[in-house]
Amino acid sequence: MRTRIFITGGTFDKEYNELTGQLYFNDSHLPEMLDLGRNLVPVEIRTLMMVDSLEMNDDDRNLIAEHCRKSAEDKIIITHGTDTMAETARILAEKVSNKTIVITGAMIPYKFGSSDGLFNLGSALAFVQTLPPGVYVVMNGRYFNAGRVRKNKETGVFEEVEEG
Amino acid sequence: MRTRIFITGGTFDKEYNELTGQLYFNDSHLPEMLDLGRNLVPVEIRTLMMVDSLEMNDDDRNLIAEHCRKSAEDKIIITHGTDTMAETARILAEKVSNKTIVITGAMIPYKFGSSDGLFNLGSALAFVQTLPPGVYVVMNGRYFNAGRVRKNKETGVFEEVEEG
Amino acid sequence: MRTRIFITGGTFDKEYNELTGQLYFNDSHLPEMLDLGRNLVPVEIRTLMMVDSLEMNDDDRNLIAEHCRKSAEDKIIITHGTDTMAETARILAEKVSNKTIVITGAMIPYKFGSSDGLFNLGSALAFVQTLPPGVYVVMNGRYFNAGRVRKNKETGVFEEVEEG
Amino acid sequence: MRTRIFITGGTFDKEYNELTGQLYFNDSHLPEMLDLGRNLVPVEIRTLMMVDSLEMNDDDRNLIAEHCRKSAEDKIIITHGTDTMAETARILAEKVSNKTIVITGAMIPYKFGSSDGLFNLGSALAFVQTLPPGVYVVMNGRYFNAGRVRKNKETGVFEEVEEG
Numbered sequence: 322m323r324t325r326i327f328i329t330g331g332t333f334d335k336e337y338n339e340l341t342g343q344l345y346f347n348d349s350h351l352p353e354m355l356d357l358g359r360n361l362v363p364v365e366i367r368t369l370m371m372v373d374s375l376e377m378n379d380d381d382r383n384l385i386a387e388h389c390r391k392s393a394e395d396k397i398i399i400t401h402g403t404d405t406m407a408e409t410a411r412i413l414a415e416k417v418s419n420k421t422i423v424i425t426g427a428m429i430p431y432k433f434g435s436s437d438g439l440f441n442l443g444s445a446l447a448f449v450q451t452l453p454p455g456v457y458v459v460m461n462g463r464y465f466n467a468g469r470v471r472k473n474k475e476t477g478v479f480e481e482v483e484e485g
Numbered sequence: 486m487r488t489r490i491f492i493t494g495g496t497f498d499k500e501y502n503e504l505t506g507q508l509y510f511n512d513s514h515l516p517e518m519l520d521l522g523r524n525l526v527p528v529e530i531r532t533l534m535m536v537d538s539l540e541m542n543d544d545d546r547n548l549i550a551e552h553c554r555k556s557a558e559d560k561i562i563i564t565h566g567t568d569t570m571a572e573t574a575r576i577l578a579e580k581v582s583n584k585t586i587v588i589t590g591a592m593i594p595y596k597f598g599s600s601d602g603l604f605n606l607g608s609a610l611a612f613v614q615t616l617p618p619g620v621y622v623v624m625n626g627r628y629f630n631a632g633r634v635r636k637n638k639e640t641g642v643f644e645e646v647e648e649g
Numbered sequence: 650m651r652t653r654i655f656i657t658g659g660t661f662d663k664e665y666n667e668l669t670g671q672l673y674f675n676d677s678h679l680p681e682m683l684d685l686g687r688n689l690v691p692v693e694i695r696t697l698m699m700v701d702s703l704e705m706n707d708d709d710r711n712l713i714a715e716h717c718r719k720s721a722e723d724k725i726i727i728t729h730g731t732d733t734m735a736e737t738a739r740i741l742a743e744k745v746s747n748k749t750i751v752i753t754g755a756m757i758p759y760k761f762g763s764s765d766g767l768f769n770l771g772s773a774l775a776f777v778q779t780l781p782p783g784v785y786v787v788m789n790g791r792y793f794n795a796g797r798v799r800k801n802k803e804t805g806v807f808e809e810v811e812e813g
Numbered sequence: 814m815r816t817r818i819f820i821t822g823g824t825f826d827k828e829y830n831e832l833t834g835q836l837y838f839n840d841s842h843l844p845e846m847l848d849l850g851r852n853l854v855p856v857e858i859r860t861l862m863m864v865d866s867l868e869m870n871d872d873d874r875n876l877i878a879e880h881c882r883k884s885a886e887d888k889i890i891i892t893h894g895t896d897t898m899a900e901t902a903r904i905l906a907e908k909v910s911n912k913t914i915v916i917t918g919a920m921i922p923y924k925f926g927s928s929d930g931l932f933n934l935g936s937a938l939a940f941v942q943t944l945p946p947g948v949y950v951v952m953n954g955r956y957f958n959a960g961r962v963r964k965n966k967e968t969g970v971f972e973e974v975e976e977g
Contacts (some may be wrong), residue, residue: 332667332670337757337758337761339660339756339757339805340802340803340805342660342663342672342701344670344672354604355626357599357600357601357604358601358604358605358625358626359592359601359604359624359625359626359641359642360604360625360626361625361626361627361642361643362625362626362627373670428523428667429665429667430665432761432762432763433665433760433761433762434598434760434761434762434763434926435521435760435762436521437521437522437523439603439604439607440518440521440522440523440524440603440604440606440607441522441607442604442607443603443604443605443606443607443608443609443611443626444607444608444610444611445607445611446608446611446626447607447608447609447610447611447612447615447623447626447628448611448615450627450628451611451612451615451616452615459611460523461522461523461524461525461526462519462522462523462524462525462526462607462610462611463525463526463614464611464614474668475668477523477667477668478523478525479525496831496834499834501921501922501925503824503920503921503969504966504967504969506824506827506836506865508834508836537834592831593829593831594829596925596926596927597829597924597925597926598762598924598925598926598927599924599926638832639832641831641832682932683954685927685928685929685932686929686932686933686953686954687920687929687932687952687953687954687969687970688932688953688954689953689954689955689970689971690953690954690955756851762926763849764849765849765850765851767931767932767935768846768849768850768851768852768931768932768934768935769850769935770932770935771931771932771933771934771935771936771937771939771954772935772936772938772939773935773939774936774939774954775935775936775937775938775939775940775943775951775954775956776939776943778955778956779939779940779943779944780943787939788851789850789851789852789853789854790847790850790851790852790853790854790935790938790939791853791854791942792939792942805851806851806853807853
């Protein structure tokens with residue numbers, strides 16, 4: 322059974338534009354990262370959008386939910402900016418059922434050489450194979466249930482919270 | 486609950502000696518890799534040996550088994566050379582019970598910049614948190630049960646085999 | 650005889666702030682880069698400022714010129730943002746004489762793994778040892794005389810121009 | 814006027830064979846390194862051999878000398894293993910005249926991520942443009958005249974010696 326990977330952007334896929342000195346999105350690095358990890362879990366990759374997660378709106382989240390519902394695969398990884406990862410998880414948990422959905426990302430762009438992205442991708446692939454249906458945020462080697470996680474803006478790490 | 490990590494050597498931790506042009510073992514890179522992955526799973530690391538897995542003998546494997554049995558933690562990751570990973574898994578499965586033991590490694594040394602090590606470490610940490618007690622080899626994004634896995638010497642990838 | 654290195658900032662020394670997603674200046678990476686290159690040319694490093702070269706003003710350039718004049722060394726390397734490198738070269742050529750001054754920089758930050766910075770530093774160190782007194786911009790493996798160089802904003806490369 | 818680059822092997826171009834765990838030669842990384850450095854000095858690259866410099870014999874050195882003599886370009890860079898770089902320099906100095914020949918190499922393979930190769934290539938290109946005709950070894954940011962240099966086997970660095 323294949324695993325579906327949806328790409329939505331985020332720090333993961335940022336690159337450095339040497340003419341403007343700005344960070345920008347080009348193509349996703351997911352295929353390259355899976356090769357580097359010598360991944361042999363069958364995956365099907367599709368880019369849904371390429372945005373900073375701070376710019377992601379309700380329409381974007383509905384689109385992601387729609388793709389998760391329609392996906393033939395019941396194991397889904399979503400790469401996503403870290404800033405609003407917890408919010409997207411909460412919305413997907415309301416709108417999609419009976420699938421294992423893992424949202425992950427990176428604090429440092431993959432192209433910057435010292436990224437956490439490859440580590441996170443490895444753990445996301447492992448968690449999606451083993452966790453029961455539900456929506457999860459996977460960062461820092463841990464998994465968090467949707468609705469019970471937030472990104473600590475001061476430390477940059479993810480932490481568990483009481484369900485609201 | 487902490488996860489125990491035992492280091493035994495393998496490609497993971499090889500470095501390049503610029504005076505001799507040979508690969509050799511220096512200190513383990515595990516702590517640096519966990520930092521890079523921004524890991525927050527509590528771990529306790531101990532180096533048991535620093536050997537090529539082709540040079541690992543029965544005494545070495547008995548020592549590893551002994552440490553697994555005595556470990557206070559019931560979740561254990563072992564970093565190991567890939568060549569005899571499957572053999573060590575088989576022996577640990579005979580000698581240790583009621584613990585989740587994940588053996589992982591790398592095809593390319595971490596210090597070489599384009600290593601699969603960080604990906605494998607991420608997936609090992611995720612699998613050790615979620616798989617039931619047993620001994621597993623984790624490579625290529627997948628997990629394999631001890632006794633049912635071999636490294637394909639020609640392709641370098643791990644594959645499932647019928648139990649012997 | 651020692652070579653003096655003055656650091657002024659520029660892309661060379663930019664880092665990625667993982668909490669804000671912005672590029673910023675922290676400490677200079679020059680000492681680390683010289684170690685990586687196994688440099689044995691005696692150098693004395695001093696940071697004069699840490700700015701984007703687009704934000705560099707006349708006061709900043711006068712300060713750099715002043716330090717070049719007062720420096721005991723007659724071979725000087727200046728790391729600098731690429732956008733106004735040519736302008737600083739022109740001003741230094743007016744204000745400093747009898748010293749070999751090489752201005753260099755990078756299109757990609759050193760911390761991003763695939764930077765041109767190490768290459769440029771290697772060529773800057775070589776040119777400063779061999780070129781006669783004067784002010785030069787060193788990029789793309791080439792050296793250009795002050796007053797006869799500009800950065801092509803569209804291609805990002807440096808090219809020779811007729812003296813104005 | 815173009816610069817000629819002859820490739821002869823050495824640590825520069827070593828790669829890691831993940832099936833055997835041995836270092837080996839594949840294609841040269843020179844074109845990739847020149848791109849990374851955004852080099853715009855016109856170069857013409859030719860691979861003469863791919864050997865460890867400890868295995869280089871008189872025939873090999875005669876072949877290199879022959880190519881240097883016949884080359885249309887009078888500026889030549891040779892990438893070479895560091896162990897016998899000084900010996901090749903001495904032989905070329907006897908056999909080739911009226912050309913600026915720079916021999917360089919690396920202590921760490923380029924593919925290993927933290928190589929001195931890019932730094933050395935940058936300085937070799939700069940020295941070959943500025944030094945008078947002669948044969949030079951370029952390492953550690955410095956240039957050494959043929960016949961007056963040796964590699965210190967204990968420290969791995971190049972040092973000047975009295976002419977023999």
